[in-house]
Amino acid sequence: METNHEAEDESLTRCASCDTDEVDEIKAKECNACKSDRDHSDECRQEYLPKQKQTFEKESMTNNELHDDDILFQQPESSHLGDCPICFLPQPNDQQKTSMMPCCCKIICKGCKYANMLREVKGSLGLKCIFCRQPTTPTTNELVLQSLIKRAEADDPIATCQVGLRRFKEGNYNSAFELWTRGAEMGDAESHNLLSYLYGEGKGVEQDEEKQIYHLERAAIGGHSNARHNLARLESEISGREERAVKHWIIAAKQGDVESMNVLKDCYK
Numbered sequence: 001m002e003t004n005h006e007a008e009d010e011s012l013t014r015c016a017s018c019d020t021d022e023v024d025e026i027k028a029k030e031c032n033a034c035k036s037d038r039d040h041s042d043e044c045r046q047e048y049l050p051k052q053k054q055t056f057e058k059e060s061m062t063n064n065e066l067h068d069d070d071i072l073f074q075q076p077e078s079s080h081l082g083d084c085p086i087c088f089l090p091q092p093n094d095q096q097k098t099s100m101m102p103c104c105c106k107i108i109c110k111g112c113k114y115a116n117m118l119r120e121v122k123g124s125l126g127l128k129c130i131f132c133r134q135p136t137t138p139t140t141n142e143l144v145l146q147s148l149i150k151r152a153e154a155d156d157p158i159a160t161c162q163v164g165l166r167r168f169k170e171g172n173y174n175s176a177f178e179l180w181t182r183g184a185e186m187g188d189a190e191s192h193n194l195l196s197y198l199y200g201e202g203k204g205v206e207q208d209e210e211k212q213i214y215h216l217e218r219a220a221i222g223g224h225s226n227a228r229h230n231l232a233r234l235e236s237e238i239s240g241r242e243e244r245a246v247k248h249w250i251i252a253a254k255q256g257d258v259e260s261m262n263v264l265k266d267c268y269k
Contacts, residue, residue, distance in 0.1 A: 068217075073247055076223035079255055080189035085131055086112040093225055093256045102144045104132040105151050105158040152179070157188035164194070173204030184215065189222030196227065209238070220248070225257035232260070 081091035081098060085106050091098055097110045108130055116130040128135055138144040145166060151159030164179030177198055183191030196215035199208045213234060219227035232248035235241045246267060252260035 071221055072217055073251065074221075075251055075254060076221075078223055079225060080219070080223040081107055082223075084109040084112055086116075100158065100162070101129050101131055102138045102147045103129050103134045105148070105156050105162075106131040107158070155186065157183045157186035157191065160186070161188050161191045161194070164191070168194075173198065177204040184218065187222070189219045189224040189227070192216070192219035192222065193224050193227040196230070209234075220251075223255070225252040225255040225260070228252040228255075229257050229260045229263075232263075 078090045079093055081095075083090055084098075086108060089109065091107060091109060098107050099110060099113050100107050113130060119125070120127055126135060138147045145163070148159045148163050148166075152163045160179050161183040164176045164183065167173075167179060168176035177195070180191040180195045180198070184195055192215040196212045196219065197203075198205050199212040199215065201207070213231065216227050216231040216234070220231050228248050229252045232245040232252065235248065236245035246264070249260040249264050249267075253264055
């Protein structure tokens, strides 16, 4: 009876290309690439290498996909907005409940901003930024834009994203694309989310579903619940991968995304 060990030893003395057993006249050589397969001639080696390369690439893609999924389906510790730098509580998903300070581009929860405003009014104090304590903050759209551009030139990812948003609203999609690409390279989840929109709609770039999904995934990993909701929708409606879609909706719902909660309610009906 042949044992597994004997079968393994026999495979190591057999040519991986033509399946010829190694004998005294024909010696198989160890493959320099994988160290596990053997071939007994240059012709066999040349014939086998493309097959071996395909196998390696397929295994590598599978391992990378599994690794990426492990990261993709982790529950984010907080939203892409992070914590309020004043009270250190997680920022709400509703961006109407936060304010970005144009002087320093810090995102402050409305509660802290309101408390600071009351303190300044009651104490007859001069208006200052609650974070960087600048004596004045830009008040007009033109001054706000100038401040954002200055911050963007200093590689502030939030400012870069905001300037891109203004360019987008002006219809300058190419400039928006360049700015959001810079923001995404600096790790800004909102920039990734907006890039996915450009690739999905074909504004400033050619429509590309693969790149659209890529940027949605990067944004979702960064804690962007709305991007994760949209990613789940694509998984469900286009790819037909309902199980993956539900996973995304559950994660987004735990982050407080209302749309994802409503979809999950329908799923349980």
